[in-house]
Amino acid sequence: MRYGVNFLLWTASNRDDATWIRKAAVMGFDLIEIPVFDPAAIDVPAVRDALRETGLDATLCSIMTAERDIISDDPAARETAKRYIRDTALLGEKIEAELLCGPLYAPVGKLVGRGRTQQEWDRAVVGLREVGRFADDHGICLCLEPLNRFETYMINTAADVIRLVDEIDCASVRVHLDTFHMSIEEKSSANAIRAAGLRLRHMHFCENDRGAPGTGQVHWDDVFSALREIGYDHTGVIESFVPGIREIAAAAAIWRDIEPSADDTARNGLAFLQANGW
Numbered sequence: 001m002r003y004g005v006n007f008l009l010w011t012a013s014n015r016d017d018a019t020w021i022r023k024a025a026v027m028g029f030d031l032i033e034i035p036v037f038d039p040a041a042i043d044v045p046a047v048r049d050a051l052r053e054t055g056l057d058a059t060l061c062s063i064m065t066a067e068r069d070i071i072s073d074d075p076a077a078r079e080t081a082k083r084y085i086r087d088t089a090l091l092g093e094k095i096e097a098e099l100l101c102g103p104l105y106a107p108v109g110k111l112v113g114r115g116r117t118q119q120e121w122d123r124a125v126v127g128l129r130e131v132g133r134f135a136d137d138h139g140i141c142l143c144l145e146p147l148n149r150f151e152t153y154m155i156n157t158a159a160d161v162i163r164l165v166d167e168i169d170c171a172s173v174r175v176h177l178d179t180f181h182m183s184i185e186e187k188s189s190a191n192a193i194r195a196a197g198l199r200l201r202h203m204h205f206c207e208n209d210r211g212a213p214g215t216g217q218v219h220w221d222d223v224f225s226a227l228r229e230i231g232y233d234h235t236g237v238i239e240s241f242v243p244g245i246r247e248i249a250a251a252a253a254i255w256r257d258i259e260p261s262a263d264d265t266a267r268n269g270l271a272f273l274q275a276n277g278w
Contacts, residue, residue, distance in 0.1 A: 001227070003273050004031035004237040006061055006204075009262045012247040014041050018050040025054035027266055028274075033237045034097075035061040039087040044094050051095060059202065059235055060092050062102035069107050070127040071120040071154065078123065082131050085142070089135040098235065100135065101143040101176045101202045104128060105164070106154040108147065108251060116154050121164075124154070129168045136172035143176035143202040148184040150253075156185045158192035165199055174201035178239065179218050183208040189219065190226035197230050204239040205273060211258040212265045213238065214272030224277055236277070238269045 005027070007020045014037055024032045032051075036042065051058055062085070070081040081104075088100050105124045128142065135142050144165060146155045155161050161175050175196045182189040193200065207216030214220065242262045243249045259265040 001233060001236050001277055002030035002057060003270055003277070004033050004057075004059065004235060005029050005266050005270070006033040006035065006237050006239040008035050008061070008245070008248050009238070009240055009242065009266060010245070012245050013037065014043075017043065018046040021047065021050040021054055021056060024266075025056050028270060029056065029266075031057035031059060031235060031237070033059045033061050033101075033239070035063055036088050036091065036100075037063050039084070039091045042091055042095075044091070048095050057235075058095055058097040059237065060088060060097050060100045061239075062088065062100055062104050064103060064107045066107050066110070069110070070104070071106055071116075071123045078127060082127055085131040086134050089131070089138050089140040089142075092140040093138040097140065099141040099143050099174075099202055101145060101204075103145050103147050103152060103155065104131075104142060105144060106152050108151055111150075111153055114153065120154065124164060125167045128164075128173060129170055132168060132170035132173040136170065140172065141201055142173045144173065145176040145178055145204070146181055146185065147178075148181045156181075158182070158186065158195050162196060162199060175199040176202040176204070178204035178206065179213070179223060180204070180206040180208065180210060180239075183218055188222070190222040193223065193226035193232075194230060200230065200232060201234055203227070203232075203234070203236040205236050205269065206238065206240050209258055210240050210252065210254060212240065212269035212272065214269065214276070215259070220276060228278070236273065238266060238273075240265045240269070
């Protein structure tokens with residue numbers, strides 16, 4: 001497995017992507033995950049040069065906003081979401097990224113006081129199938145991530161996302177699981193991983209409190225054992241946040257220092273994963 005770090009640990013913009021790539025390389029990561037706020041704002045030549053210089057691989061992380069909502073009643077919001085995913089897939093092709101991950105089915109933080117409707121589910125299936133085929137044409141895998149119930153009402157569990165991926169029925173639309181969200185929503189993270197099986201294409205590693213892997217209550221032995229059982233050999237990214245990045249802290253409800261610093265989270269988390277994973 002190749003280990004990476006998501007830049008949301010350090011920044012809430014794409015102004016200095018090349019700097020973060022070089023920083024991740026010095027820290028010993030195998031890959032970087034770039035959150036894409038606006039595909040047009042990415043400095044493609046600078047990012048491509050930094051990736052080639054460091055030898056790091058890249059993944060992309062979606063930033064789904066209220067205007068980018070593939071399950072919305074508003075056709076304009078659905079089209080904006082699909083345009084964002086298509087544009088981000090084209091960006092991924094230019095920088096030779098492997099995948100675009102995250103909750104592509106709905107904006108983070110969208111809560112409406114009820115569960116999902118069949119109409120919303122159908123919109124997700126149709127919309128993601130459409131953009132999934134587009135992404136496939138450009139060599140990008142779309143990896144759908146369940147979030148906990150406090151961040152979305154749409155897809156909360158591995159069972160949810162497995163059903164969604166199976167109904168979309170597109171080779172380039174796969175499953176993305178996150179140990180933080182699983183620690184809230186799953187009876188067993190290991191069983192969730194086993195259920196995903198070969199559909200699983202991307203992992204986010206984070207503690208139950210959003211801290212560095214290895215410092216909290218996640219059952220890491222079980223997680224790694226299940227990943228080995230399914231023959232997982234893809235990407236694993238540390239995703240955590242700090243209160244100093246106000247925009248991200250507000251979205252993720254980070255009001256205190258979970259670790260001494262962002263660098264400590266990255267450095268200590270990587271050391272734990274390398275020592276205990278494979």
